[in-house]
Amino acid sequence: xxxxxxxxxxxxxxxxxxxxxxxxxxxxxxxxxxxxxxxxxxxxxxxxxxxxxxxxxxxxxxxxxxxxxxxxxxxxxxxxxxxxxxxxxxxxxxxxxxxxxxxxxxxxxxxxxxxxxxxxxxxxxxxxxxxxxxxxxxxxxxxxxxxxxxxxxxxxxxxxxxxxxxxxxxxxxxxxxxxxxxxxxxxxxxxxxxxxxxxxxxxxxxxxxxxxxxxxxxxxxxxxxxxxxxxxxx
Numbered sequence: 201x202x203x204x205x206x207x208x209x210x211x212x213x214x215x216x217x218x219x220x221x222x223x224x225x226x227x228x229x230x231x232x233x234x235x236x237x238x239x240x241x242x243x244x245x246x247x248x249x250x251x252x253x254x255x256x257x258x259x260x261x262x263x264x265x266x267x268x269x270x271x272x273x274x275x276x277x278x279x280x281x282x283x284x285x286x287x288x289x290x291x292x293x294x295x296x297x298x299x300x301x302x303x304x305x306x307x308x309x310x311x312x313x314x315x316x317x318x319x320x321x322x323x324x325x326x327x328x329x330x331x332x333x334x335x336x337x338x339x340x341x342x343x344x345x346x347x348x349x350x351x352x353x354x355x356x357x358x359x360x361x362x363x364x365x366x367x368x369x370x371x372x373x374x375x376x377x378x379x380x381x382x383x384x385x386x387x388x389x390x391x392x393x394x395x396x397x398x399x400x401x402x403x404x405x406x407x408x409x410x411x412x413x414x415x416x417x418x419x420x421x422x423x424x425x426x427x428x429x430x431x432x433x434x
Contacts (some may be wrong), residue, residue, distance in 0.1 A: 203275075207282030208289065211256055219252035227298075234305040236314055237324050240303040246338050249291045250346030256283065257350075257358035280354065280426040284418040287346050295339050302331045324327065333399070336410050342374065343414035347421035354425035 227245035234242030305311075306326075312319040345368055352364035380386055399406045 204278050204282045204285060207279060208286050211253075211283060211286045212290070215253060215256055216261055219255060223248055227294075229391075234302060234307060234376040235310045237311050238318050239302045239306040239311075239317075240322070240329075240334060242305055242327075243295075243298045243331070243338050244299055245333050246291060246294045246335070247342050247345075249294050250287060250349060252289055253290060253346075254353070256286075256347070257353045260407045276429045277423065277426040279420040280429055284347065284422040285351065286426070287350070288343070288415055290417055291339060291342055291346075295335055299331060299335050304337070306331070318333070336407055337395075340410045342413045343418050347418050348372065351425050351428075354428045389412055394411060402427065 223245070230241045230244045234240070306322075309319070311322070349364050349368040350373055352367045353360070354364055384406050395406070395410075398409060
C-alpha cells in the first residue's frame with residue numbers, strides 16, 4: 201500500500217504544474233454559473249478531473265518514463281492501481297469542494313435575483329435531486345468515463361488519445377444501444393429505476409453502493425490495465 205501511495209504522490213507532483221491552472225479556469229466558469237444561474241452547475245468541474253490527469257500518459261510516453269519505472273522496485277500492477285487511485289482521490293477532493301460551493305451558491309441565491317425562472321426550476325428539481333445525490337451520480341459517471349478512457353490509453357498509448365476519448369463514449373453509448381436493441385430494455389430507464397428503488401430503501405445505502413461501486417470499477421480497470429502495461433513493455 202505504501203508503494204501505491206508513493207506512486208500516487210509522484211503522479212500528483214508531475215501533473216500539478218500542467219493541469220491545475222486549466223482545471224481551476226474551467227471550475228471558475230462553472231462556479232460563476234452556479235451562483236448566477238443554477239447551483240447544480242458548480243458540480244460539473246468534477247467531470248473535468250479525468251481530463252486534467254490525462255497528460256500523465258503523454259508525459260510518461262514522451263519522456264520514456266517506463267524505463268524509470270522499470271528500474272524502480274515497483275510492480276506493474278501497483279503502477280496501474282496508483283494511476284487510477286490518483287483519479288479516485290483527486291476526483292473525491294474536487295467533489296467535496298464543489299459540494300460545499302454548491303450549497304453556498306444555493307444559500308446565497310444570486311440566481312434568484314438575476315434568473316428567477318431558473319430559480320423556480322431549481323426549487324422544483326431540488327425536492328427530488330438534491331446536491332449530494334447529483335454529486336454522487338457525477339462521481340460515478342466520472343469514474344466510469346475515466347476508467348474506460350485510461351484503460352484504452354494503456355492499451356493504445358498516449359499517442360492515440362483521441363481514440364481513447366472517442367472509444368470511451370462509443371463503449372458506453374454503444375453498449376447502452378446494444379442492450380436496448382438486443383434485449384428491448386431501455387437501459388437509461390432501467391438504471392433510473394434501480395437507483396430510485398435503492399434510494400427508496402435507504403439514502404445511505406444509495407451512497408455506499410454508488411461510491412464503492414465507482415471505486416471498485418476503477419480498481420477493475422487498473423487490474424486490466426496492468427496486463428497491457430506488461431505487454432507494451434515486453
